[in-house]
Amino acid sequence: MRILNCSATESQDIQTLLNRLECSSTILWNKQDVELLQKYFTQSIPVNDNLKDRPGLNIMSSTLQTAVIAAEEIGLKRDGVIATLLYPTIGSDTSMADIERDFGTDVERIISGLTQIRELYKKNPVIESENFRNLLLLFAKDMRVILIMIADRLNLMRNIHKVDNEEARQKIADETSYLYAPLAHKLGLYQLKSELEDLSLKYLERDAYYHIKEKLNATKRSRDAYIQEFILPVEEKLQAAGLKFHIKGRTKSIHSIWQKMKKQKCEFEGIYDLFAIRIIINAEPEKEKMQCWQAYSVVTDMYQPNPKRLRDWLSVPKSNGYESLHITVLGPKQKWVEVQIRTERMDEIAEKGLAAHWRYKGVTEERGLDEWLSSIRSALEAGDDLQVMDHFKLDLAEEEVYVFTPKGEILKFPAGATILDFAYRIHSKVGNACVGGKINNHIVPVREVLHSGDQVEIVTSPHQKPKLDWLNIVKTSRSKAKIRLALKETQMKTGAYAKEILERKFKNRKLEPSESAISQVINRMGFKETSEFYKQIIESKLDVNDVIEQYLLLKKEEQEVAANKSILQRSAEDFVLETQKTSAVKNAEDVLVIDENVKGIDYVMAKCCQPVYGDPVFGFVTIKGSIKIHRNDCPNATELHKRFGYRIVKAQWSGKGSSLYTITLRIIGTDNIGVVNNITSIISKEENILIRSLSIDSDDGLFRGNLKLQIDDNNRLQTIMKKIKDVKGVKIVERI
Numbered sequence: 198m199r200i201l202n203c204s205a206t207e208s209q210d211i212q213t214l215l216n217r218l219e220c221s222s223t224i225l226w227n228k229q230d231v232e233l234l235q236k237y238f239t240q241s242i243p244v245n246d247n248l249k250d251r252p253g254l255n256i257m258s259s260t261l262q263t264a265v266i267a268a269e270e271i272g273l274k275r276d277g278v279i280a281t282l283l284y285p286t287i288g289s290d291t292s293m294a295d296i297e298r299d300f301g302t303d304v305e306r307i308i309s310g311l312t313q314i315r316e317l318y319k320k321n322p323v324i325e326s327e328n329f330r331n332l333l334l335l336f337a338k339d340m341r342v343i344l345i346m347i348a349d350r351l352n353l354m355r356n357i358h359k360v361d362n363e364e365a366r367q368k369i370a371d372e373t374s375y376l377y378a379p380l381a382h383k384l385g386l387y388q389l390k391s392e393l394e395d396l397s398l399k400y401l402e403r404d405a406y407y408h409i410k411e412k413l414n415a416t417k418r419s420r421d422a423y424i425q426e427f428i429l430p431v432e433e434k435l436q437a438a439g440l441k442f443h444i445k446g447r448t449k450s451i452h453s454i455w456q457k458m459k460k461q462k463c464e465f466e467g468i469y470d471l472f473a474i475r476i477i478i479n480a481e482p483e484k485e486k487m488q489c490w491q492a493y494s495v496v497t498d499m500y501q502p503n504p505k506r507l508r509d510w511l512s513v514p515k516s517n518g519y520e521s522l523h524i525t526v527l528g529p530k531q532k533w534v535e536v537q538i539r540t541e542r543m544d545e546i547a548e549k550g551l552a553a554h555w556r557y558k559g560v561t562e563e564r565g566l567d568e569w570l571s572s573i574r575s576a577l578e579a580g581d582d583l584q585v586m587d588h589f590k591l592d593l594a595e596e597e598v599y600v601f602t603p604k605g606e607i608l609k610f611p612a613g614a615t616i617l618d619f620a621y622r623i624h625s626k627v628g629n630a631c632v633g634g635k636i637n638n639h640i641v642p643v644r645e646v647l648h649s650g651d652q653v654e655i656v657t658s659p660h661q662k663p664k665l666d667w668l669n670i671v672k673t674s675r676s677k678a679k680i681r682l683a684l685k686e687t688q689m690k691t692g693a694y695a696k697e698i699l700e701r702k703f704k705n706r707k708l709e710p711s712e713s714a715i716s717q718v719i720n721r722m723g724f725k726e727t728s729e730f731y732k733q734i735i736e737s738k739l740d741v742n743d744v745i746e747q748y749l750l751l752k753k754e755e756q757e758v759a760a761n762k763s764i765l766q767r768s769a770e771d772f773v774l775e776t777q778k779t780s781a782v783k784n785a786e787d788v789l790v791i792d793e794n795v796k797g798i799d800y801v802m803a804k805c806c807q808p809v810y811g812d813p814v815f816g817f818v819t820i821k822g823s824i825k826i827h828r829n830d831c832p833n834a835t836e837l838h839k840r841f842g843y844r845i846v847k848a849q850w851s852g853k854g855s856s857l858y859t860i861t862l863r864i865i866g867t868d869n870i871g872v873v874n875n876i877t878s879i880i881s882k883e884e885n886i887l888i889r890s891l892s893i894d895s896d897d898g899l900f901r902g903n904l905k906l907q908i909d910d911n912n913r914l915q916t917i918m919k920k921i922k923d924v925k926g927v928k929i930v931e932r933i
Contacts, residue, residue: 214261217269218278224268226275233299234279237286259352260285267348270389276300277341280307281348287312303339310342313650320601320652329376329599329607343380350377351389354396370400375839385518388548394452402455402830409451409458412465420448420472427474427528434495440488441479448472470525473535477544485540486511489522492538500526503533518546601652606843610647614672617643620655621676628676629683630657644670662687686728695731702741703748710748713821718747790851791816791824800824800848802858806831807932809858811911816846824848857907859889860914862921863933868900869926876904876927879920885909886917903933 218224219231238257264281267273273281279300287296287308297305314333333343354373360366374397381390399406424446435442449457449471457468476496480488489511496502506525514520521539528534539547598610600619610618616636620643621628633642635654647653663683671677703710710718716727722744724730733739788810789800800816806828808814813829817837826848827834838845866872873893880886889905908914914932922930 211255211258211261214258214265217265218261218282221268224273224275224278226279230275230279230300234282237283256285259356262356263345263349263352266352267345270351271344271348271386273341273344273348276303276307277345280304280311280341281345284308284311284345307339307341307345310339311345314342314346317650320605333376344384347377347381347384347386347389347393351393354393357396357400366400370397371838373397374401385515385546387519391450391452395450398452398455405455406451409454409465413448413451413454413471416471421446423529423532424472424474427534430499431474431476431496434499435476435492438491438495440492442476442492444474444476446472447475469533470535473537475537475539475544478538478540480540482542485542489538489540493522493524496526496536496538497524500528500534502526506535521547598647598649598651600647600649602843603652603654604843611672614647615643615670616641616645616647616653616655617667618671618673618676619647619653620657621671621679622673623655625679625683627655627657628679629663630659630661632656632658632661643667682726682728695734698734699741699744702745706745708745708748714748714751717751718744721747721751788850788852788854788856789814789826790849791846800826803827803831803833805833807858807860809860809908809911809914810850810853810856814848814850816848817841818844818846853910855909857885857887857909859905859907861933862904862906862918863929863931864900864902864904864921864927865929866900866924866927868895868898872900872924872926873902875924876921879924880906880917883913883917886913 260282264278267281268278283296283300283304284307293305293309296308317333350373353369357366357369360369373393378390378393378397381387381393395406428444428446432444454465454468454471458465461467476492478485478488478492503525506523508521508523510519510521510523520543521537523535523537525533525535598612598614599607600610601607602623608619608622610622616634617628617631619634620631631643633640633656634645635641635656636645636647636651638652640656663680665684667680668677671680699715719727719730722730722739730739734741734744791800801823802808803817803825808826808828814826815829815834816824816826818824824846827837831837864876873891877888877891880888885908887907889907891902891904893900893902895901906917908917918930918932921927
């Protein structure tokens with residue numbers, strides 16, 4: 198192949214990659230394939246052009262790197278590798294018919310799937326949505342499309358340091374964490390999955406990544422020495438038993454260690470199982486299980502096992518095909534060590550995934566992502582018939598459709614759902630006023646049926662009213678219920694007269710309740726539907742004075758709750774400090790910009806993570822339409838992004854006002870005399886820091902306390918935390 202006109206370093210790298218692919222004996226291509234690929238490259242990419250498929254990445258080099266990953270690390274054969282190489286070069290001058298003629302139907306089908314997914318991304322979907330994964334699956338009817346996407350993403354993550362745009366790097370790392378790493382895990386591509394997770398962590402939690410990496414480097418020598426001490430006697434016993442094997446120690450991934458640190462709420466030193474010993478046996482297929490259990494017997498005879506930590510994936514493999522025997526034993530120096538026992542075949546599957554074994558049973562009409570990926574268990578080991586995989590195709594039964602809102606949110610509907618279903622899914626008012634819609638920018642009537650991948654926009658009119666025949670148009674029970682309710686409310690004149698009566702009575706009592714307050718009263722009075730409430734008012738079955746009394750009772754209860762919250766709870770047995778209570782309310786001056794440079798939007802600070810000025814934050818739109826501000830490292834952040842990504846909005850600090858923010862610190866230390874006084878003394882000397890409460894518990898020579906402060910920004914918070922940690926006797930200071 199001809200090399201693009203690029204730098205000497207890039208030229209050398211590209212030539213090396215070309216040689217690896219052309220000389221590969223596993224790809225199973227021929228001289229004609231190479232000549233045809235040369236033709237497509239020279240026609241599609243000008244010789245003097247140094248195209249960039251992503252900022253800072255050479256398209257030729259990037260394509261070849263992805264192809265090498267697909268071939269060597271995943272195990273794709275001819276069709277998959279050719280599709281990987283051709284896809285980025287496809288332009289207006291190349292037709293799918295040409296691809297099919299020159300390379301075959303399977304290559305054309307894979308490239309078509311990749312092209313469909315490229316168009317899917319152009320609609321700016323919410324990647325974190327579970328529906329996006331299902332839509333991705335629906336479009337990628339050939340499994341190799343997903344495998345090529347994983348290879349491409351791994352290549353991008355390995356080169357992401359060349360991308361200058363920090364926001365772009367964050368977005369790519371987010372997508373990798375939410376979408377590609379879980380896909381690789383379900384496919385059994387554990388080695389790729391671990392690398393994707395580590396690289397994502399490197400850009401999403403940079404400090405944590407490098408902290409763990411430095412700790413691992415610092416402890417490598419002692420860790421390697423311990424592994425050797427553990428392995429040597431085991432090797433002797435296994436050799437004496439006549440087993441053919443090799444043993445290696447494997448350090449856990451940085452991401453795995455970080456997850457354990459968060460789960461166990463401890464520092465790096467608190468993680469005892471930083472590595473695992475892997476015994477890999479060279480066994481004949483019919484003797485695999487027997488020899489694995491024989492090795493298990495040898496290890497547990499030498500070292501005491503923990504029966505609660507036995508994991509038998511030999512008898513019942515995982516759904517993605519993973520087979521292994523895991524046991525935790527008490528090794529030298531009384532340290533717990535995880536031992537994994539498997540055969541060469543099992544290890545290959547664990548490292549490369551079942552995608553490396555290209556013989557499949559017939560798998561059709563699987564429903565959804567988990568069922569499809571789990572069906573890969575049915576793959577058998579590759580024999581001489583390597584073309585079986587090239588004919589593998591998954592035909593999904595389209596019992597559900599996934600469509601886009603104009604903002605990229607993906608909504609799921611049953612097959613046969615219409616524009617009217619979409620309108621009612623957005624909001625009842627939108628459905629009631631719907632006169633039609635636009636599908637992919639084409640005007641369509643309310644009866645138009647939706648299909649997966651459609652981008653839908655609703656057209657409304659203030660003069661439109663729900664009609665009885667709409668019940669025959671919509672597919673979902675949710676839409677039918679909303680239409681029935683709208684028809685019922687229309688018959689009762691939507692309760693407008695009842696609302697007027699209610700408002701007049703409230704004004705006579707000099708009360709101005711909000712809609713939310715009235716809704717609470719309606720619920721308290723046992724009404725499931727608002728229409729029934731207003732209907733009873735019109736029919737004089739419900740006395741408005743009773744409604745007002747319920748409202749007054751509700752307000753009284755709210756005032757009592759607020760009063761109770763203002764009283765500090767005393768949790769310390771022998772120490773409680775209270776100071777003046779100062780509300781952490783926002784200054785009139787805006788200090789946050791929400792979404793696309795919008796100011797002046799009402800927002801509140803989330804209680805779960807208590808953000809302060811300077812914290813990296815994001816906004817979350819609640820069901821009621823208000824915005825809660827969360828820290829990026831909020832304990833709930835991952836779940837919010839994963840389940841409600843479409844309700845996430847950007848937020849950033851635009852200027853510092855005079856607000857004070859409430860935060861809580863957990864302090865743990867030795868119960869020395871005067872330690873509490875030293876802490877409070879330090880804080881009292883700081884300006885713009887107020888102590889709201891300090892609760893201390895003492896037990897077995899240790900004290901644990903929660904210190905609630907009001908503070909003006911994150912820098913001050915970090916400073917005060919450092920000063921408290923320097924107090925003699927204080928062991929841990931952390932924000933909660």
